[in-house]
């Protein structure tokens with residue numbers, strides 16, 4: 001059954017199709033609820049952006065810590 005979720009990443013509603021669910025179950029052998037919280041695009045992005053995001057957050061954190069004097 002297709003299921004509609006609201007993506008926590010981009011806030012868009014997305015459909016997790018029966019085919020995608022099937023592929024997910026077959027690949028991972030278990031249901032990961034958190035995966036249904038993000039649309040396909042966000043899931044894919046999240047994988048390779050996770051590292052960049054962490055780096056970005058740290059950079060922004062440092063910049064804020066140093067203030068805007070410069």
Ligand SMILES: [Zn+2]
Nearest residue numbers: 007010039042
């Ligand atoms: Zn999304």
